[in-house]
Amino acid sequence: MENRSLDDFLDTEGAESGETAPSDPDTVGEGETRVDPAAVESAETTYAAGRGECEACGESVRERWRGEAGLVCPACKEW
Numbered sequence: 001m002e003n004r005s006l007d008d009f010l011d012t013e014g015a016e017s018g019e020t021a022p023s024d025p026d027t028v029g030e031g032e033t034r035v036d037p038a039a040v041e042s043a044e045t046t047y048a049a050g051r052g053e054c055e056a057c058g059e060s061v062r063e064r065w066r067g068e069a070g071l072v073c074p075a076c077k078e079w
């Protein structure tokens with residue numbers, strides 16, 4: 001009995017996500033330049049441009065890097 005109700009639940013979930021997901025490729029990114037995520041991932045995941053305070057030492061720096069403590073200055077970044 002319980003197995004059957006679980007199956008019904010899973011069936012409903014699958015049908016809902018399939019219908020509501022905006023999967024039409026023609027409407028995605030219209031008028032924008034497509035960027036391959038794999039091409040920019042290595043540079044964008046750790047570097048954060050823009051002036052701000054280091055979340056480790058509080059020093060104001062022109063560029064920060066994403067570290068374990070958050071956005072930190074180059075001196076606090078563990079390479």
Ligand SMILES: [Zn+2]
Nearest residue numbers: 054057073076
């Ligand atoms: Zn710092």
